Amino acid sequence: MNYHILKKDELDGFIKKLSKKMKVVAPVAKGTGNFAFQEVKAASEIALQYIPTILPPKKYFMPQREKMLDFDVSGAKPVDKAVVEAEEIAVFGVHTCDLAGIQCLNMVFSERPRDYNYLRRKDKIFLIGLECNDYCDENASCALVSSHIPSGGYDLFFTDLGDRFIIHVNTQKAEELVEGMGLARASHADTAALEKVREHKRSAFKNEVGVDPRKLPEIFAKGVKSKVWEDVGRRCVSCGNCTNVCPSCYCFDMADTINLDMKTGSRNRTWDSCQVETFAAVAGGENFREERSDRQRHRFYRKFKYSVDKFYRFFCTGCGRCTRTCMADISLKETLTSLVKENV
Numbered sequence: 485m486n487y488h489i490l491k492k493d494e495l496d497g498f499i500k501k502l503s504k505k506m507k508v509v510a511p512v513a514k515g516t517g518n519f520a521f522q523e524v525k526a527a528s529e530i531a532l533q534y535i536p537t538i539l540p541p542k543k544y545f546m547p548q549r550e551k552m553l554d555f556d557v558s559g560a561k562p563v564d565k566a567v568v569e570a571e572e573i574a575v576f577g578v579h580t581c582d583l584a585g586i587q588c589l590n591m592v593f594s595e596r597p598r599d600y601n602y603l604r605r606k607d608k609i610f611l612i613g614l615e616c617n618d619y620c621d622e623n624a625s626c627a628l629v630s631s632h633i634p635s636g637g638y639d640l641f642f643t644d645l646g647d648r649f650i651i652h653v654n655t656q657k658a659e660e661l662v663e664g665m666g667l668a669r670a671s672h673a674d675t676a677a678l679e680k681v682r683e684h685k686r687s688a689f690k691n692e693v694g695v696d697p698r699k700l701p702e703i704f705a706k707g708v709k710s711k712v713w714e715d716v717g718r719r720c721v722s723c724g725n726c727t728n729v730c731p732s733c734y735c736f737d738m739a740d741t742i743n744l745d746m747k748t749g750s751r752n753r754t755w756d757s758c759q760v761e762t763f764a765a766v767a768g769g770e771n772f773r774e775e776r777s778d779r780q781r782h783r784f785y786r787k788f789k790y791s792v793d794k795f796y797r798f799f800c801t802g803c804g805r806c807t808r809t810c811m812a813d814i815s816l817k818e819t820l821t822s823l824v825k826e827n828v
């Protein structure tokens with residue numbers, strides 16, 4: 485097992501050395517109880533204890549706005565040139581729920597036809613996880629989907645052991661970095677302390693919905709006509725916030741913008757949301773999910789049913805962002821609990 489140790493008072497040196505190699509981003513406090521990933525230059529700027537950031541780190545993998553190509557239609561034959569923008573970034577302090585979200589996106593964008601813009605950016609990102617030793621808040625449901633325990637998807641993974649971090653080195657890139665920094669190897673006492681942290685977590689983090697998660701796809705299969713969807717549909721205002729903040733939502737729109745010369749332009753993609761009324765509108769004026777209840781149902785099925793059918797995993801990582809951000813007070817946990825009660 486490849487574990488190393490970094491004393492807490494050495495974290496600043498670690499961040500500074502890392503930022504000489506590449507841009508470093510990490511969670512930073514933003515007002516009361518809010519956090520955001522942004523560029524940092526020193527450890528003192530980083531919030532080591534934080535509840536999920538306003539936007540997940542997916543913003544570095546698929547930016548909200550992204551140019552895909554430039555085109556020129558002035559000549560006899562139109563020409564276009566693909567644009568792939570990717571910079572080397574170390575994302576420090578990613579919680580396990582967000583690592584799980586990135587694993588979901590990796591599966592989606594690695595499918596054929598592959599999304600080279602996403603994959604190129606992913607290759608350039610150095611991911612450093614940070615364990616939540618304690619439960620974050622009542623909105624999270626990470627224990628339901630087991631995303632509270634690390635299961636890969638990172639280069640390095642930090643766990644706080646009080647006066648020091650134990651660091652799991654998971655990739656060759658990470659091994660080279662750690663060797664270059666001369667970090668000490670973890671002792672038997674350090675790995676025993678790590679096991680204690682995990683033991684504590686297994687009792688402190690409880691399955692928040694009280695249902696065996698393996699039963700969820702079956703419950704969803706029965707719940708297509710549930711009243712739960714009418715209830716959340718009545719309350720939802722279709723703002724799209726829940727999908728924008730979700731670490732595993734990836735829907736996007738593409739649009740061409742023509743410059744004033746009417747000859748050149750660019751193709752750009754932006755985040756989209758299945759909660760917006762026009763999302764499922766098609767030519768001829770048809771809309772496959774005209775009602776808010778249909779769109780809400782779709783959001784939940786994308787997380788707990790369709791993703792299991794296609795990728796054999798839940799696409800909800802239990803981060804709780806959708807509940808935290810919803811102005812209509814729609815709670816993912818409450819919605820699931822009602823659906824479970826109706827359909828077990």
Ligand code: SF4
Pocket residue numbers: 719720721722723724725726727759806809810811812813814
């Ligand atoms: S955040 Fe709430 S109100 Fe907005 S679309 Fe999502 S469920 Fe509806």
Ligand code: SF4
Pocket residue numbers: 625726729730731732787799800801802803804805806807816
């Ligand atoms: S559905 Fe909600 S709780 Fe689940 S991953 Fe998305 S934002 Fe987080």
